[in-house]
Amino acid sequence: MSTGINWAKYSSPQALYPLAGRLIPWFSVAAVALMGVGLYMGFFVAPTDFQQGESYRIIFVHVPAAWMSMFLYVVMAVWAGIGLGLNARPSFMMAQAIAPTGAMFTFLALLTGAMWGKPTWGAWWVWDARLTSELILLFQYAGVMLLRTSIDDVRRADRSSAVFALVGVVNVPIIYFSVQWWNTLHQGASVSMSTGSKMAATMLTAMLLMTLAFWMYSIAIILSRVRCIMAERESLPAWEEKPVTIQKIAEAR
Amino acid sequence: MLQAVTLSCRRGERRLFSDLTVKVEPGTLLAIVGENGSGKTSLLRIFSSLLPPEDGSVLWEGEDIQQLKELYSGQLTYIGHLNGIKDDLTPLENLMSAMALAGEACSQTEAQAALEAIGLKRPIYRLPSKVLSQGQKRRVALARLWLSTRPLWLLDEPFTSLDAASTGIVTERLHAHLQRGGLGVLVTHQEVDLPTDRLQRLRLTG
Amino acid sequence: MSRSSMWGAIGGIVRRDLLLAMRRRSDAAMSVFFLVIVVSLFPLGVGPEPAVLRTIGPGVLWVAALLACLLSLARVFTADYVDGTLEQMVLVPQPLAVLVVGKVFAHWVISGLPIVLLSPLLGLQFGLSGESLGVLVMSLLLGTPALSMIGAIGAALVLGVRGSGLLVALLVLPLYVPVLIFGAGAVTSSMAGIGGEANLSLLGACLVLSLFLAPWATGAALRIALE
Numbered sequence: 001m002s003t004g005i006n007w008a009k010y011s012s013p014q015a016l017y018p019l020a021g022r023l024i025p026w027f028s029v030a031a032v033a034l035m036g037v038g039l040y041m042g043f044f045v046a047p048t049d050f051q052q053g054e055s056y057r058i059i060f061v062h063v064p065a066a067w068m069s070m071f072l073y074v075v076m077a078v079w080a081g082i083g084l085g086l087n088a089r090p091s092f093m094m095a096q097a098i099a100p101t102g103a104m105f106t107f108l109a110l111l112t113g114a115m116w117g118k119p120t121w122g123a124w125w126v127w128d129a130r131l132t133s134e135l136i137l138l139f140q141y142a143g144v145m146l147l148r149t150s151i152d153d154v155r156r157a158d159r160s161s162a163v164f165a166l167v168g169v170v171n172v173p174i175i176y177f178s179v180q181w182w183n184t185l186h187q188g189a190s191v192s193m194s195t196g197s198k199m200a201a202t203m204l205t206a207m208l209l210m211t212l213a214f215w216m217y218s219i220a221i222i223l224s225r226v227r228c229i230m231a232e233r234e235s236l237p238a239w240e241e242k243p244v245t246i247q248k249i250a251e252a253r
Numbered sequence: 254m255l256q257a258v259t260l261s262c263r264r265g266e267r268r269l270f271s272d273l274t275v276k277v278e279p280g281t282l283l284a285i286v287g288e289n290g291s292g293k294t295s296l297l298r299i300f301s302s303l304l305p306p307e308d309g310s311v312l313w314e315g316e317d318i319q320q321l322k323e324l325y326s327g328q329l330t331y332i333g334h335l336n337g338i339k340d341d342l343t344p345l346e347n348l349m350s351a352m353a354l355a356g357e358a359c360s361q362t363e364a365q366a367a368l369e370a371i372g373l374k375r376p377i378y379r380l381p382s383k384v385l386s387q388g389q390k391r392r393v394a395l396a397r398l399w400l401s402t403r404p405l406w407l408l409d410e411p412f413t414s415l416d417a418a419s420t421g422i423v424t425e426r427l428h429a430h431l432q433r434g435g436l437g438v439l440v441t442h443q444e445v446d447l448p449t450d451r452l453q454r455l456r457l458t459g
Numbered sequence: 460m461s462r463s464s465m466w467g468a469i470g471g472i473v474r475r476d477l478l479l480a481m482r483r484r485s486d487a488a489m490s491v492f493f494l495v496i497v498v499s500l501f502p503l504g505v506g507p508e509p510a511v512l513r514t515i516g517p518g519v520l521w522v523a524a525l526l527a528c529l530l531s532l533a534r535v536f537t538a539d540y541v542d543g544t545l546e547q548m549v550l551v552p553q554p555l556a557v558l559v560v561g562k563v564f565a566h567w568v569i570s571g572l573p574i575v576l577l578s579p580l581l582g583l584q585f586g587l588s589g590e591s592l593g594v595l596v597m598s599l600l601l602g603t604p605a606l607s608m609i610g611a612i613g614a615a616l617v618l619g620v621r622g623s624g625l626l627v628a629l630l631v632l633p634l635y636v637p638v639l640i641f642g643a644g645a646v647t648s649s650m651a652g653i654g655g656e657a658n659l660s661l662l663g664a665c666l667v668l669s670l671f672l673a674p675w676a677t678g679a680a681l682r683i684a685l686e
Contacts, residue, residue: 084679087305136633136636137633139629139632139633140633142629143626143633146626146629147616147617147626147630150617150621150622150623150626151620152265153265154265155263155686156683156686159683160616160680160683163616163676163679163680163683164612164616164630166676167612167634167676168633168634170672171633171634171637174637174665175637177637178640178641178661179636179640181640181641181644181661182644185640185644185647185648301550302550303546303549303550303682323552323553323554324552326550326552329550331547331550333543333546334543335541335542335543335546336542336543337542337543337544337546337547338542338543338544339475339479339544340542341479341482341483342475342479342482350471350474351547353467353468353471354468354472354475354547354548354551355547355550355551355552356464356467356552356553358467381482
C-alpha cells in the first residue's frame with residue numbers, strides 16, 4: 001500500500017507512546033470546550049421539565065455517564081479480544097487503561113441517579129432497570145480490575161482479565177434484558193429514570209454534547225494512562241525531555 | 254521428528270532463553286540440563302504445548318503444534334513434576350483411568366503387568382495412593398510408559414524420588430522406546446545411562 | 460478425533476469424579492448442610508409470619524441455592540490443579556470444551572443435584588405448596604447446571620490465585636444475576652397464578668447458552684492458569 005498510514009508501525013509500545021503524547025492535548029481541549037457548552041445548555045438553556053421541575057437537569061450528566069459506562073466496556077472488551085487473538089501486549093495495555101475510566105463513569109451514573117432519585121421520589125436509591133444494571137456493570141468493572149491486581153504474573157493477569165472482559169460483554173445485554181424483565185415482573189414499572197415526556201430538541205442536543213465531551217475526556221485520560229502503563233511495564237523513558245529509564249530515576253533517589 | 258525453531262521464553266520479567274533451535278530425530282533422546290531456574294521445565298512445557306512460547310515455534314513432522322492441537326497431543330505422553338494421580342484412588346484405578354482418558358484404554362491385566370514391571374507388587378496396587386511413599390507415587394505415574402504407544406515422550410525429572418534400581422528399570426524402558434523409533438525429551442539433573450549416539454544434550458544457562 | 464473416544468473421555472472423567480466423591484462423601488454433604496443452614500437463617504432474621512415467608516420464599520431459596528453453588532466452586536478444579544490431573548486433562552486429544560462439560564456435569568451431580576432434591580422440603584418450610592413446589596424444583600433443575608457451567612469460568616480464572624475465594628464470588632455473581640431473576644421469577648409467577656412457563660423457558664435458554672459458550676471460556680481460562 002503506497003498510500004495510507006502504515007498502521008503496523010504503531011503496533012509497538014515504542015511508537016505508540018509518542019503518538020499518544022501528541023494526541024492528548026487536542027482531546028483535552030475538545031473535552032473542556034464541549035463540556036462547557038453542554039453543561040451551559042443543560043443547566044441554563046434547556047426548558048424546565050413539565051413534571052419534574054429543575055431537579056431533572058442532573059440527567060445531562062446521568063444519561064451520558066451511563067452511556068459512556070456501557071460504550072467503554074464494549075471498547076475494553078474489543079481491545080481484550082484483539083489482545084487474545086493477536087497476542088499483542090499493547091492491546092492488553094489499552095484494555096487495562098480503559099477499565100478505571102469506565103468504572104468511574106459507572107459510579108458517576110449511580111451517584112447522579114441517586115441525586116435525581118431523592119428530589120423526585122424521595123429515595124436515595126430506586127431499583128429501576130437502568131440503575132440496577134449500572135450497579136451490576138460496576139461489579140463487572142471491579143472484577144476486571146481486581147483480577148488484574150490479584151494476579152502477580154503480568155501475562156496471566158492480562159489474559160485472565162481479557163477473558164473475563166469478554167465474558168462480561170456477553171453478559172451486559174443479558175443483564176439489561178433480565179433486569180427489565182424483573183422490573184415488569186414485580187410491577188415496578190412506575191419507577192423509571194426516563195423523562196417520560198417527549199424530549200425537547202435542546203435537551204437532546206445538550207445530552208449529545210455532553211456525551212461527546214465525555215468521549216473526548218475519556219480518550220485524553222485513557223491515552224495518558226496507557227502511557228503510564230507503558231512506561232511502567234516496558235521501562236520506557238518516563239518524560240520525553242529527559243530520556244531516563246525508570247531504574248535510573250530510582251537510583252537517583 | 255520434533256523441532257524447535259528460534260524459541261524464546263519469558264517468565265515474568267526474566268527472559269529465560271531466546272533464539273533456541275534444536276532438532277530431535279526419531280530414535281534419540283534430548284536431555285535438557287542446567288541450573289535451577291534456567292528454564293528447563295518451561296522448555297519442556299513449551300514442547301508439550303501447555304506453555305505457548307514468547308517467540309518461535311515447535312514443529313512436529315514439519316507442522317506447527319499450535320495448528321495441530323489435539324492431533325499433536327495424541328502423539329505424546331507427558332509426565333511432569335506433578336504425578337497426576339489421585340490420592341483417593343488405588344494405583345491400579347489411577348493408571349487405568351489415566352490411560353483411558355488419554356485415549357489408550359487398557360485392560361486390568363495389562364495395567365497390573367505395567368505396575369509390576371516398575372516394581373509395585375500386588376498388595377500395593379490395591380491400596381489407596383495416599384498411603385504410598387513419594388517414590389512409589391512417582392512409579393505409579395511412570396507406569397504409563399509401559400502401556401503408552403505414543404511416539405513422543407516428554408518427561409520432567411522422572412528419576413526424582415526413585416532408587417537406583419528403579420532408575421535403571423525406567424532407563425531401560427526408555428532405551429527400548431528409542432530402539433523402536435520413539436523420541437524423548439527429558440529434563441534431568443542426573444546423567445542418563447544411554448548410548449551416546451542416541452543421546453543429545455542441551456544445556457540451558459538461564 | 461473419533462466420536463466414540465470423545466464420549467469415552469467424558470465418561471472417563473465423570474466416572475472418576477463420581478468415584479472420588481463416593482470415597483469422600485463429606486464434600487457432597489457440605490453443599491446440602493450449607494443450604495439448610497442459610498435457609499433457616501431467614502425466618503430467624505425476618506420473623507416466622509407465614510405470609511411474609513411465603514412472599515420471600517422463592518427469593519430466599521434461590522439465593523441460598525446460588526450461594527451454595529458459589530461455595531462449591533472452590534472444589535471444581537482446585538484438587539486437579541494441585542495434583543497434576545488438570546494438566547493431563549488439558550493434554551487429552553479431545554476438544555477441551557467438551558471435557559470441561561463432562562467435568563462440570565460431574566461437579567453438578569455431586570454439588571448441585573442434592574440441592575434440587577432437597578428443595579421441596581425447604582419449600583414446604585416457607586409455605587410453598589402444590590404447583591409452586593413443582594416449579595421450584597424445575598427451576599432449580601434447569602438453573603443449577605447453568606450456575607455450575609457459568610461458575611466454572613470464574614473458578615478456572617482464579618486457580619492458584621491468592622484470595623481466590625472472595626475474588627471468584629465477585630467475578631461470578633454478576634454472571635449469576637439473570638439465572639437468579641428467571642429462576643426466582645418462575646416460582647413467584649407460579650405463586651401469583653400467572654404460571655411459571657415464561658420464566659422457565661428463559662431459564663432453559665440460559666442453560667443452553669451456558670452449555671454452548673461457557674465451556675470455551677472455561678477452557679481458555681484453564682489453559683491460561685496452566686501456563
